[in-house]
Amino acid sequence: MAEIQLGVIESRFAEIIWEHEPVTSSELVKLAAEAFSWKRTTTHTVLKRLCNKGLFENNNGTVTSLITRAQFNSLQSRKFVEETFDGSLPAFIAAFTRDNALTPEEADKIRAIIDRA
Amino acid sequence: MEAVFIKIFNMSIAAGWLILAVIVLRFLLQKAPKWLTCTLWAIVAVRLICPFTFESAFSLIPSAETVSPAVVRYAPEPAIDSGIPAIDGMLNPMIGETFAPAPGASVNPLDIWAFAASIIWVIGLVAMFEYAFISFLRLRGKVREAVPLQNHAWICDGVKSPFILGIVKPRIYLSSSIDAEQTKYVLTHERAHLKRGDHIWKPFSYVLLAVYWFHPLVWAAYILFCRDIEFACDERAVKDMSFDGKKAYCHALLSCSMPGGMRVSYPLAFGEGRIKERVKHVLHYKRPALWAMLAAVGACAVVAVCFLTDPETDVSVETTDVPYDDMSETSNTPHDDEFETSNVPYGDEFGTANPPHNDVGTITFVGVIVENTMDSVKPLILVQPIEAEISYDHICFVLPDDMADWATQINSVVSITCKDAFEETQPPFGELISISRAESSHDLQAMFRTFGISIQLPGNSNWIQNIEYRQPDEDHLEIDYHDAILDADCKLLSIRDGMPDLPDIVYDETLEETWQGTSSSGQAVYINLQRSADSTQVLASWEYEEYQFALLADVPAKTGDLGAIAKTAITVISHLE
Known part of the structure; x- marks a missing residue:
């Protein structure tokens, strides 16, 4: 089975399902609202996505898993996807930094500057 | 709308000079705290927003009205007044030739061009807003799946660089895979942004950019302003940190700037990533001495006065006879000295007063309409003054669209109030203030x-x-x-x-x-x-x-x-x- 990449929060959501399965989608919505402050629509969106990735299935409102947690973990490369962000931050947003094109060499140089100070 | 664009255009030219001055001053003030530089940019913003400003003798702006709407519309020989003779000398012959209206044409070519330009301007403006709106929606969709962390901070998948979203209820969004050490510093930085109000200033300045998208200097100002905001925010964030804390802050800055496992190319938007400069600034910044601060503030004030104010416009006084002239020459009454002490309202009669604002005197006279052209863009009338202290035989006026028919009828006798200054064209043009039916010249003459x-x-x-x-x-x-x-x-x-x-x-x-x-x-x-x-x-x-x-x-x-x-x-x- 191909590697399934999940973000940190997605994984936490998956954990919730594994812990409570089989769970009705409405119950899941409640759990997600408690844990994440998610809206109903958000929960459904993420659930759909995870189902599409082959982790879970939603049969008439009941959510069950297609692979167990243990199986999933063994398939993972343990690296969370940090960037599914397909595009730069718009210019008018206040951010921490926008520079994401540093080469490792540039990064090392800057690290040296910091450590030397 | 065309008038709006011309006004915006003139404002941008004036602001351009200010931006140049700020760029120079910013370079000189490199050692000063960056919030000072941000204040300079605030002055630029004021210039870009306010259609009106004070006139002062200290103004270094060459010209407040480079393109005059009246000239665009009606002048037989279009010209601009940039305030710099060299530029005028170079451009005006070209402009005059290229845009000279054909004799008998009802519309000036420059007028058509101005209209086309204003359409393009609106298109650009809309495009800028659309881009912003769509980006904003995209971000909003992404952060729907965010999970609260603390106070106003949330974590989210798919976020690499932390940012703030929202103006009224701003929220800080961090990457879900951020580690605890980094979190501390990132939050300090983002909170500093919030304290400074940057989550409002940035979108606000973007709005200005959208309006002035056609002016390259405004883009330069925006880019530099964004950079300065980051520097100022860094300064604020590390204000109370120990030196080790500052180093840790820089490490966090560095980590957040590096691509993770999957290299995704991020177009470098507006060069804010200048990580090296920011790191150096954070590590080496020291508050300058008081005298240096005062000098810097003084320099900013000077810039404000010189570039926020408009040049004084000369009061042109023409034609009116000075009714007292005869008296002061010939009379030997005991009241001779009284003629010297004139009140300001007589000023334009004497030709000596220089009112502080662009306030030319007005004159009322009775005239008869000898010609009119209804097929030009605006109705024009040619008026022959009768019984008036005006040295011209005929004067041309533009009538507003909603003028009554009688005001344009040939042989109609009208009482005209207009500015006491006339454009030296053939025939002379006057600026109409009001027009009303007058006692028919025949009546007055008959009387x-x-x-x-x-x-x-x-x-x-x-x-x-x-x-x-x-x-x-x-x-x-x-x-x-x-x-x-x-x-x-x-x-x-x-x-x-x-x-x-x-x-x-x-x-x-x-x-x-x-x-x-x-x-x-x-x-x-x-x-x-x-x-x-x-x-x-x-x-x-x-x-x-x-x-x-x-x-x-x-x-x-x-x-x-x-x-x-x-x-x-x-x-x-x-x-x-």
Whole structure:
């Protein structure tokens, strides 16, 4: 089975399902609202996505898993996807930094500057 | 809309000079705290927003109105006034030639171009807003799956670099895989942004950029401003940190700037990533000495005065006769010195006053419309002044769209109030303030013909207003008007071969004065000026040939100087033949 990449929060959501399965989608919505402050629509969106990735299935409102947690973990490369962000931050947003094109060499140089100070 | 664009264009030219000055000053102030530089950018923003500003002699802006809407529309030889002779000299011959209207054309080519340009401007403006809106929606969709961390901070998958979203209820979004050490510093930075209000200033300045998208200097200003915000925010964030803390802060900055496992290329938006500079700034920044700070603040203030204010525009005074000129030369009355002390409202008559604002005097005259062109963009009328103190034979005026038909009919007699300055074109153009039907010239002429002489009041409409002529019979002529300087309602009675019917008012003999006027034939005429004890009722009386004149004024307050009454009489006399 191909590697399934999940973000940190997605994984936490998956954990919730594994812990409570089989769970009705409405119950899941409640759990997600408690844990994440998610809206109903958000929960459904993420659930759909995870189902599409082959982790879970939603049969008439009941959510069950297609692979167990243990199986999933063994398939993972343990690296969370940090960037599914397909595009730069718009210019008018206040951010921490926008520079994401540093080469490792540039990064090392800057690290040296910091450590030397 | 075209007018809006021209105004925006002029404002951007003026702002461009300010931006250049700020760029230079910013370079010189590298060692100063960055919030000072941000203040400079705030001044730029003010310049870009306010359509009006003060005029001052210190203004270094070459010209506040490079492109004049009137010139664009009507001038037979279009030209710009950038305030720099070299530029004008270079561009205007080209502009004049390229955009010269064909004789008989109803619209100036420059007008068409201006219209096209304004359309393009709007398209660009809309595009900028659309881009912003779509980006914003995209981000919003992404952060729907965010999970609260603490206070206003949330974590989210798919977020690499932390950012703030929201203006009214701003939220900080962090990457879900951020580690605890970094979190601390990132939150400090983002909170500093919030404290400084950057989550408002950034989108706000983007709006300005969207409006002025066509001006390269405004883009430069925006890019530099964004950089300066980051520096200022760094300064604020590390204000109370130990040196080790600052180093840790820089490490966090570095980690957040590095691509993770999957290399995704991020277009470097506006060069804010200048990580090396930011790191150096954080590590080496020290508050400058007090004197340096004061000097820097002083320099900013100077820039503000020099570039926030507009250049003073010259008051052009033309044509009007100075009614007192004759008197000051020929009279030897005891009131000679009174002529020197002129009040400001007489200023434009003397040609010496320089009002602080672009306030040219106005003039009212009666004229007849000799030509009109209805097929130009706006109706134009050609007016021949009659009985007026104007040196031109004909003057051209633009009429607003909603002008009544009578105002454009040839041979219609109109009373026109316009600015006392005319464009030296062929024919001269005037700036219309108001137009109204006048006593038909025939009526007025007829009146004067029957009466035997013509009576002319001073033409300065800041002074003599609301003139009404009446002719009870062929030997009587009555003129009612309002003297704005004394705020007095006045009545001028003239009678041929008779004595005027005067009201029963007791005048104080000790306050009687004598003035002298000169008729146009050079005859001296003496004016008897009487006033009541409380100086509220004034009577100026004189005679000329077989005519008797009585000027009655009802002056509201006890004014010492009733010179205006005498001067009106003198003007009337100066037109008598």
